[in-house]
Amino acid sequence: MSNRLRLGVNIDHVATIRNARGGDHPDPVRAAQIVARCGGDGITAHLREDRRHIRDDDLRRIQDATDLPLNLEMAATEEMLAIALAHQPHAACIVPEKREERTTEGGLDAAGLHNQLAPIVSRLSDAGIRVSLFIEATERQLDAALRLGAPVVEFHTGEYAHATGEDRARILKQIADMSALAAKNGIEPHAGHGLTYENVQPIAAIPQLAELNIGHYLIGEAIFDGLEPAVLKMRELMDLAR
Ligand code: PXP
Numbered sequence: 001m002s003n004r005l006r007l008g009v010n011i012d013h014v015a016t017i018r019n020a021r022g023g024d025h026p027d028p029v030r031a032a033q034i035v036a037r038c039g040g041d042g043i044t045a046h047l048r049e050d051r052r053h054i055r056d057d058d059l060r061r062i063q064d065a066t067d068l069p070l071n072l073e074m075a076a077t078e079e080m081l082a083i084a085l086a087h088q089p090h091a092a093c094i095v096p097e098k099r100e101e102r103t104t105e106g107g108l109d110a111a112g113l114h115n116q117l118a119p120i121v122s123r124l125s126d127a128g129i130r131v132s133l134f135i136e137a138t139e140r141q142l143d144a145a146l147r148l149g150a151p152v153v154e155f156h157t158g159e160y161a162h163a164t165g166e167d168r169a170r171i172l173k174q175i176a177d178m179s180a181l182a183a184k185n186g187i188e189p190h191a192g193h194g195l196t197y198e199n200v201q202p203i204a205a206i207p208q209l210a211e212l213n214i215g216h217y218l219i220g221e222a223i224f225d226g227l228e229p230a231v232l233k234m235r236e237l238m239d240l241a242r
Pocket residue numbers: 010012046073093095103104134154191192193194195213214215216217
């Protein structure tokens with residue numbers, strides 16, 4: 001199916017549970033292997049500055065354990081750039097990062113941070129790493145991504161996920177419009193954050209979207225149903241929406 005929407009599974013929160021006890025269990029590598037086995041299209045992991053979930057050695061272990069492309073979420077810092085260049089993930093998604101936040105709360109200000117981002121985007125691109133910018137679905141941010149030469153943008157769906165009624169419909173339209181505009185300009189649009197069985201389908205139905213990255217909800221469902229059934233169910237909902 002040419003219009004198949006890829007599912008990248010974010011396994012950060014397997015590591016969150018592991019780190020709660022400071023040992024090796026549960027191992028995010030095992031989660032990555034299950035995702036590979038049941039038809040996930042990629043593994044996403046966010047190496048945060050404070051290493052609250054994924055740790056440096058997890059990256060190499062994940063890369064060694066599966067053939068799935070690794071999408072490394074990273075802040076635009078020299079430290080993370082050096083790690084990305086050393087690990088050569090398939091893709092690097094640049095995200096804003098605040099130490100005190102619980103999760104990535106908003107999109108990257110690609111417009112305001114142009115000068116800080118430009119050298120990072122070009123050094124990642126020169127190394128053959130596919131750069132994605134995690135932005136809000138606005139024309140200003142999309143223009144900035146174009147100016148930075150990013151081949152991919154990931155639209156932040158957190159606000160959509162939390163909204164209801166007319167607000168949700170308005171934000172959905174904004175994401176759909178910006179996905180169309182991105183594709184028209186040669187940028188591959190992705191989306192992610194806060195997606196669940198309940199809210200994924202209107203997003204999955206946006207025809208230009210090429211990939212969704214989903215983590216927290218899937219790992220939560222995996223506690224009750226197992227990771228493989230959770231990934232398969234999300235996959236099925238996404239396919240039904242296309
Ligand atoms: N995409 C990006 C860029 C993210 O930062 C995150 C959260 O780490 C996700 C997708 C996944 O979000 P969630 O865990 O809410 O599904």
